[in-house]
Structures are given as C-alpha cells and as structure tokens.
Amino acid sequence: MVERARIELAMAGDAGAYEELVRAVARPLYLAAYRILRESGAAEDAVQQAFLRMWRELPRLRDPERFEAWAYRLVVRAAIDEARRSKRQARVRELQPAAASTPDASAEIAARDALDQAFRTLSVDHRAVVVLHYYVGMSIAEIAATLEVPYGTVGSRLHYALRSLRAAFGLELPQGAGAADTGSAHERPMRRRERPA
C-alpha cells in the first residue's frame, strides 16, 4: 500500500513524492495492463496514458485512501481505450518461450494456448474484469467501486467471460457461478492482491 503521506505530498505538488509514487505503482499497473491487452507495446502505451492522466488529476483526488483503486481505474480505462484504438491496426501476437516438451507439458501448453486464444476473443471490458478479479485479486464489490459500475454489471461481465473461457474447454459454467447478485462463487479472490509497494 502506498503511504498516505506520500500520496498527499504528491497531491500537493512535491516532485520527489510523485516520483516515488510512480516507482511504487508502475509495476502492478503495467502487469495488469499487459494481462488485459496481452501485448506489451499496447500495455506500455496504456500505462503512459494512465500516468499522464494521473499527473493531471492527482491534485483533484479527494480521498488519498482511494488512490490505489483510482490508479487501477485509470489504467483499466486507458487499456480499454488502447484496445479500441488498436483494433484497427494489425495485431502482432507475442509468443511466449516454450517450456521443455514432455507429454504432460505438451498438454499443459495446449491448454494454456487454448485459454490464451479464448481470452483474446473476450471484449476488453470483460478481460478487465477477469484480470482485476483473478490476477489483481479484487472482489466484485471492489471492482464495481474501482470501475464505477454497478455490482451486478461486474457480476454479469464475469459470468459471460467465464462462460466463454470455459466453453473453449467444453466446460459448462457451474450453477450460480459469476452471478454476483445471488452470491458469487468468485466472491473470494483467487490470488492474493498485489498492492503497490
């Protein structure tokens, strides 16, 4: 968690504090942006856009306690804009280095590749919700507050995203999964949330 005092100093225009803030949040924001966009150049552009906006709007941030959620909101919005912009451009898919090939590893690689392909077919809004929930570790309520959308909307996006991803493996969605309004099976984050240092 970024110290409140550091945020307040940066909000007041302290250049050193702002630089520390950039160092503290650049990594988690970039890693989240990459996972939404699945492309490093676009993720870098999105993060730069997010920081540009952060610089402009930081003095207007009313509650330093909400800095982290606000920073994620900026980067998700920038990623969404970036995805829509790059839609018209040719896509370059980044290849990950292949692991040693054993029978088990081959099955694992095939499954990961299938998941990668299925993930790329999701809309960027849906990808963002999946990343915030399963990678950043936000609860549905936290995502709703971060993105400023209704709780039910987040649940709906997660529901359809998971349904699409599971369909790539011929899996049905378990009864009630992702239906946030009825108590989601995904309410508990799958991964401990990585907070900015």
Added chain:
Amino acid sequence: MSAPRDFDRFLAGWLAEEGPQEVPDRLLETLLADARRSAPPRRWALPVRGRSLSREGIGLALPATGPAWRTWIVLALLAALVAVSALVAGSLRRDPLRAVADGTIVFEAAGDLWTVDPVAGRATPLTSTSDTDEGGPAWSRDGRSLAMWVTQRGIARIDLAVLGPRLEVGRSLRAPAGLVLPPHRRIAGWSPDGRTIVAPVRGTMTDGAVTRAGVELVAWFDTSTGEGRLLDLGRPAWSFGFSPDGAWLGIASGSELFVLPASAIRAPDPAAQLRRLASIETTGDDINSDPSGAWWRDDLPPVFSADSRAVLYLVNGAAGEGDLATTGGGGLRRSGPLRTDDRPRDTDIRRVSIDAGPAADLVGGSDNDLAPAVSVAGALAYLRSDARTTSAAMDQGGDLWVSPAAGGEPVQVATGVAAGSLWSPTGAWLGALTVDRASLMLLDPSGRHSPRSIPLPQGAASFTWQPVVESGT
C-alpha cells in the same frame, strides 16, 4: 486436449505466470522522466488559507549572507507582501455574501466551500479550514439552510448551516449506529419541507445466506432532532433525489430505477411501498458496460420532470444497432442484436412516468446525450457529445443543448462544456463548467444577455444554486 480440473485455479495461474513479471526498464525510465519533467500542478490556494509562502513559492532568492541594506530591502519587500496579503484576506473575509437576484451558487474546491459572486465575477472562499474537508453543499428548498458534507480525520458528518454574513453551523448529523457516512464529496438531499435529509451511508446487508459489508444504503435524518435511521429498502441504493413537489424520492439501485412515496420514508416498512419504474435487462451481452456508469453514479441522482410526474435517466446502447425498446411494464428490452465489443456507445436520455407507464426516449440520436437538468419551468438542458464512449464524453465534455419547456426545436447554447449544467432557481440562467474546469459560464438560454465567465479554483465541483429566499417569510 483435456479440460483443467480446477478451471478457476488454472485461470488464475495462467494470468499470474503468462506474461512479464516486471515493468520494462525503458518504460519505467520514461515514466520517471515524465515525472521529473512534470510534477503535478500545485493545489490552488489563497494566502488567506493560512499557508505560508515558501521561498520557492514566491521566487525570491534570499541571500544567506550579504550586506545589511540588502537584507533590509528583502525584509521590506516581504513585509509589503504580507501587508497586501492581509488586506486581500481581510477584504475577502469582510465581503458580504451577496445573494444576487438569482441566488448564491456554492461549490466545493480543495476541501473548502466557495461561493460565486456573479456580480463581481469571482469566486470567494466560504470556509478556510485546514483540518477538515468540507464538500457536497446542498441548499434546502427554502434557500435558508445549507447542508455540507464534512470529513475530519476520515470521519464524516453532515453539518447544517445558515448562510448570513458568515456561515453559522447549527446542527451536525452523525451516522446512525451500525452505519457509516462515507468520507468526502457526498451530497445529502433535503425534503422540500426541510424536515428530512436523506444521505448515502454504508452498512451491511443480508441477502439470503450472504451478508455483504460496505453496501451503499440510504439513511434519513430528522433535521429538528438530529436523529438518523436507516431507510430500509431491502436493496442497495446508488443515488437518489426528491421530486420538485416533494412527494417522491427517486432511487437508483443496481440496474433498476424506483420511486418511493416521501410519506413512506418514516413508515415501518418502506420497501413495501417501493415502485419499480424501469430495469435494464443484462441477459446476453452486457449493455451497461461503459466504465463511467450512467445514472448509477453517485453524483447523478435521478432527475424528475418539473411536474414531478416522470423521471429521466440514461441508457447506454450501441450506436446504430440494437436499439432499446420498452416492454409493457416499463422495463427495457433489446429489440435487436447488440454487440458491445468495440462499438461506440450511444447514451440517450429516457423518460418514464412514475405511474410506471412505458418508458420513451426523450433525447435520442446517435450521439451521447448526457446529464439532463430540468428547469423549474420544465426546460431540459443536456450535454451532447460525439465521443466514442460515454466515459470519454464525460471526460471531454460536449455541447450544451436546451429543449424549450414550451416545445419546439432544441437549441445549442454552448460548446466545450464539462459534466453538465445547473439551472438557476428561476430558470433564467444556466451555469456550466468549461471543459478545462477552470471557469463557470453563466448563460442566458434566451440569448438576451451575454454569457459571463467566472474563474474557478482548481478542482471546483458539486455546484448548488440557492433557491430564491422569499422576503418576509
């Protein structure tokens, strides 16, 4: 290919492991270089707020040592500066809060409340506190009292104040037991008779076997006793507002819009009297997928028509396809296929009768139409933007249009307007933030008077226009 046994774990693991684990050095260097070039702009502040001016702040290179006469000159300059500052402070503080014919505008900026003096063409601070954050001003309907959201060390309360030559705080309203008033920038709603205030609170809510904490709820307060209670609607409430006649409280909850008779606020089971006006079905593709939200935003309460018989709200659709149609019960259903992946959003303003009749587009078209504001006479002001998304439209601003109350073609009254507009109590003037949020424009929709522009401090928000105080009452 076999399916993973634990799909959720597989998905979480894939997200964690596939892709970089560190930020690229070149990106970090670029960001740091940007940061060094451009630290955030300093908060706008007047010397009257008691902040000392640093040497860097006033650009003086004070000599560490030097001839005595130079030191005296510098000290004399400083003394002159202090004297001028004191004069400015004194004049600002002595300035009576002049209520112009159309009432005083109050807004928040940098943790204080400010007023706009349209005659003098300037904004002046109404509070100047360093340990509390005042925001969310809301005038009572009679224009005599001002509610403000005060946050001190993270604890929020609502102060009720009377605005005379100074702001005199009368009563403070605090969160009822088991509930929390969320800190910063919330806005309370006055009932028209001034007896009741409704305000957003956070608390726990049980839905079947699931208990959720931090749920957005509503509390009501008796302004004469200060007593507060949960308005138990059996559901979260995202935003709310009273109708002009005071008979109804409009409530946005999730994807549904309700009205509650104001008489039910203090009744034993208010949820039983909730009337659902509209809902947006989210089966299939998610039609509400714009990150900015729409009428669910805290600062966009349901807007009533001037006659209090209908509520205006926003719907998001995709431009040119999958237009929304109404069902008999006032609900909304897509009439065609709707893909939301990368299509531009088309936000329209919709009107639904409180008698739960069918909803209908009030302002449609392929642009984003946002931020409806209704004058006392029924004229509708709204923002129109051709930005690709609703969130971009909210950020980048748009053109301000007015539909006359008497009917006829809408007219464009301004360009480059941010966030929406604010009618004066008589409907003679329209206030609008410029898109750089640096000025408040006062516009005469009839075109008889020239626009006035008033510079604003940074971060100005939450404008409220004082209702006309009737003399002799």
